Amino acid sequence: MRLLRLARLYPLLAGGVLATIAVTLLSLAGLHDAGRWIATVAVGVVIAITAWDMVRDILRAHFGLDILALIAMVATLLVGEYIASLVIVLMLSGGEALEDYASRRAARDLTALLDRSPQTAHVVENGTDASTRDVPVGEVVPDMELLVRPSEIVPVDAVLLSERASFDESSLTGESLPVSRVAGEEVLSGVVNGSNAVRVRALRRSADSQYQQIIALVHEAQQSKAPTVRLADRFAVPFTLVSLLIAGVAWWIAGDPLRFAQVLVLATPCPLLIAAPVAFLGGLSRSAKEGVIVKGGGVIEQLARVRSAAFDKTGTLTQGRPELVEVRAAVGMDADEVLRLAASAEQYSSHVLAEGVRRAAVDRGLRLAPAAFAEEIATNGVTATIEGHVVVVGKPAYVTSLAPETRRTELVSGQLAAYVAIDGRFAGALVLADAVRPEAAAVVAGLRARGVGRIVMLTGDAEATAEAIASPLGVTEVHAELLPGQKVSLAAEMAPRPLLMVGDGVNDAPVLAAADVGVAMGARGSTAAGEAADAVVLKDSLLPVLRATEIGRHTLQVAYTAIWIGIVLSVGLMLIATTGLIPAVAGAFIQEFVDLATILYALRALTGPKPR
Template identity: 80%
Template sequence: MKLLALARRYPLLSGGLLATAAVIVLEIAKMSDAARWTATIAVGAVIAWTAWGMLRDILRGHYGLDILAVVAMVATLAVGEYIAALVIVLMLSGGEALEDYAQRRAARDLTALLDRSPQTAHVMVDGEETQTRDVPVDEVEPGTVLLVRPAEIVPVDGTLLSAEASFDESSLTGESVPVARTTGDEVMSGAVNGSAAVRIRTVRRSADSQYQQIVALVHEAQQTKAPVVRLADRFAVPFTIVSITIAGIAWAVSGDPVRFAQVLVLATPCPLLIAAPVAFLGGLSRTAKEGLVVKGGAVLEQLARIRSVAFDKTGTLTQGRPALVEVRPAVGVDADELLLLAASAEQYSSHVLAQGIRRAAVERGLTLAPATHAEEIATNGVTAHIDGRTVVVGKPAYIAALAPDATRTDLQAGQLAAYVAIDGRYAGALVLADAVRPESADVITALRAHGVERIAILTGDADATASAVAAELGVTEVHAELLPAEKVALAAEMAPRPMMMVGDGVNDAPVLAAADVGIAMGARGSTAAGEAADAVVLKDSLAPVVGAAAIGRHTLRVAYTAIWIGIVLSVGLMLIATTGVIPAVVGAFTQELVDLATILYALRALTGPSTVSRSDVHPASVENRVNIAP
């Protein structure tokens, strides 16, 4: 059964093997005429099939290397070297099979996510864990309460309702140790639940959830054909002309048409056709191992040449997890009560500050209270009715509109504040700070060491905060308080090119799409940013950005080197063949060794450069990654 499956997968190779076996049997039986006709028919069918594909390419304005294979097969048949013609068929079909194997191996890391994609969700009935109904994951609406059983995959992004839980997020973030979650924390789809059943309230539809977005990126990465594959075709016309010229001169000088065939069997284009795609598929696999999904080989080629880089600040250069540093209650308000009510209201908010407030309350031993009604006003804040009191947490202007006695609190560079009103009166402010990622400075240093000439920060945050982060990282160019359109304009003007932008928020989506290479911080970044970007970081770390650039350079070097290995070996062997010392059959087998050498070299893209992130970014930067809590 396995052999039949392989035969169906590679019909040209299986047909060539059968025809070769038949010819060998007929030759042993002294039936040379039958052997010749069998080989001629088999090779003729391959010539017709290849020529038809070549003609269609020519009509589309694409001139490839197939003409050399066709001419070589026709020439060997014309001079009676039908065994050599069969060897060429086996070489072409074997190269196709080997390329397919390389594709499967290179895509293995990318397809691992697809194999685990959740298909159903357990919807709880009347809040009872013992009463659930299974529904397709695509039909789950936001706000639905789901039960996630032990060792199951979280089907949709949600907020944890259970007191605490442990999740394996390694397939999403690269974090090898299970991460702990508490009530109110967001749980990413694709995370594997621990040993206890948990309840979550969904916050997004399946199509907008973390895991499904990564799966979509995987599909796109697999289906995108790298433009650099055409690199071999740029050699097609000169290589074809050189090959036919050498063969023609050999025929003219020797007066023997066999010499023409002897030269051309060594000019078959397998090394050029296979080397580039194998190398770039290997590069895509390497970036996946480093924690980055790249949308195609063209992105790898651009990454290899990056000369300018711009970073967003919050969630990119910083951890994007503001931590509470101080509670500043208004006169007559208890600090713990202020934090408790604010954190209880923030259970119903998806704002970046909400989790820091909730986490601080839980760490102080405060039990969050449920709300009878809660509503989030986009970009302003959240309102919740808790224990008969109306609690509003949000921006100062929004709170001032509801509580005229509200006053702004003084903040240091890098600090943020959430303002609170209770029953229409100002209750105080919660001060948070977003720490710089531990690996950010090393990433910037490594990029400069790899030839990046210009590094800037493009952020919508306040100038004082952005400047403080820039000073800590040694970045001198800062553009703050930017609107999305202003980010796009600045990115368009950055030189030298190519230019790379790294960001994570919805407001980064336009500039990520406009940059030569846009990289989204996908571990906790927005869906819009991931869709607009050319590559998505799956780890909660900047280190894969440096790794991807190094892999891009390595992959491009491997692709070019593999192609030149094929050209140099083929031309050298053709020149030797002009003397007639290499019979056509021997030449055909020799060219197979050239193919093998070229492809094996191209496969180097799968294994190098080794441990990129750790060599380019200080190990402590990678080891000290914070646990992801979207």
């Protein structure tokens, strides 16, 4: 049954094997003419299919390497080397099966996420764990109460209702030790529950949850057409011309068309067509193992060539968890009341500072009030009507436009401020501090050491705050107080190229999409940023960004080396074949060993480069 399944998957390979067996048996029985006819028909079918595919490629302005295999099959048939022509058929059709196996081997780490995707959720009914109803995970809606049993995968992003729980987050963040959560904390989909059953309340639908977003990225990575075919095709024209030239000269010198066929069987292009794609698939797999989902081989190649890098500040170079340091209330204003109203308005903001303000108010025991109206102006701030008061929280320029007497407050290194206006009057500033990521300086230095000559910060925050963060990290070029459109413009003009851009927030999505390589910090970043990016970091760390550039360089080096191994061996063997020392059948088998050597070398991309 397995053989039948393989035959259905690879009909040309199955037909070639059967034809080879039949021709061999007929030849042993002395029925050479019958064997020649079977070989001619079998190879003729392959020639017709290959020629048709080649014509379609040429009509799409794509010149590949199939012409060499096509000429080799025709030449061997014309000079009566029909067994050699069958070997070429086996080589080409077997190459497809071999590439498929190598692709599955290389993509195993990518598909691991898909295999773990939860299919059902246990909805709690009547408020008791004993009364649950299983529903497809796609039918879960926000505010549903769910039961997650021991060792089960959390199906959607949710809030923990149980007093305490432990989760294995290694598949998302790479953290090897279980992580403890307490009631009220968010639990991401895709993490594995510990030894106790827990209750959670769904925050998002399955399609909007973290794990499903990662799975979507994996699908995109797997289905993406890597530049590996393009990479091999860069060698197509010169390799084809050199091969035909050597074969033609050999024919002319020997005066025998058989010599042409003997040379050309060694010029078949399988090393270029198979080894390079295997290398890039290996790079994708290695990146996934290091905590970076890369959307296709094209991104791997761009990562290898990065010459400029741009970073967002908050949540990218910093940890993205600002803590309230001080409430600097204006004259006549109560500090706790300013904080309470500001935190109430910040309930309707997605900015990273909003969480710190809300958390500080709750920690001080302040009661947050709902808004009658709320509107967030992207990258500027939020306006809300709270208990009859119009409360504005945001950047100084935005608050000043609504409350002209707003005064900027002095900040020290690492601090940032959210300004507050109440009923059109400046109410004060909320000073927060966001710690720099401990690995940020090493990542910046590592990029410079790897040939990235220009490293800049693109941020919407105030210039003084941005400079205070950038300087200790070795980032000498800072562009502050930028709107998303200004970030895109600066990124478009930046040189040298390619440009790597790293960010995490909704406001970073446009510039991530505009960069040559956009990398989103996906561990706590926004869905919009992940969708716009070319790669997503699953760990809450910048180190995978540096590692991804190393993997890109290593993968590209392996792909080129595999191609050159194939070319050098093929050309060397072709030159030997011009003397007539390699018969056509032997040459066809020798070429199989060349294929194997290049593919085995290409699999080195799976191991990745050694960490520096």
